[in-house]
Amino acid sequence: MLNQNDKIERFSEIINRNALSQCKKIEKETSKFRKEQLRELESNAKAELENRLEYEAQRIKTHNGSRISALASESKKNLAKKREEITACVFKKVEEKLSAFTKSQEYVAFLRKSITALVSEIGDGAVIYVRESDLPLCREQLSDIDGVAAFEASGSIKLGGASASDSERTVFAVDTLESRVAAQREFFKEHSALSIE
Secondary structure (H helix, E strand, O other): OOOHHHHHHHHHHHHHHHHHHHHHHHHHHHHHHHHHHHHHHHHHHHHHHHHHHHHHHHHHHHHHHHHHHHHHHHHHHHHHHHHHHHHHHHHHHHHHHHHHHOOOHHHHHHHHHHHHHHHHHHOOOEEEEEOHHHHHHHHHHOOOOOOEEEEEEOOOOOOOEEEEEOOOOOOEEEEEHHHHHHHHHHHHHHHOOOOOO
16 A cells, blocks of 8 residues: 555646646747737737838828929929020010111111001001101101001000001001010010920
8 A cells, every 4th residue: 555655745746747737838828829929019010110111201202292392393483584584685685686677778668568568458548557756757758658548656666667557446457566576575485495394
């Protein structure tokens, strides 16, 4: 028969084995739980990092987009200003040359041709409008043009040329240097390669 000490010893062994078995089981579960927790933490951290990165990338993109848009707008504004300066300079020179032209004998020939064309548009009895300074010239050198009823001064004609109306002032035609310059200004803007786009 087993003595009391042997029984206690065997009982202790069984308890120790059970305890070891339970410890190993707990360690295994703890290790598994730890790995699952670690995976979950890594996954959450990765998702949070991706969200932050995406947010920051979007914020930077928006900020840079706004800056680029502002710079592009400023650049277009500066280009438009420069284009207007160039256009103004070009057409100031045009007006200077036209001023010299209106003092030449070619201007008289130009006016004759222009007034003849205006009369053919309006018909006989046309009233011809010219600059105040061109009235004496027209009355002295161009009064022989058929179909002209009268020459009158027009305050709206500054550069030169002429406009016309019928005697009732219901039909009008224009061939002023201002109208020609205005048409050329538009043509210049469209074809001068000074585009802002």
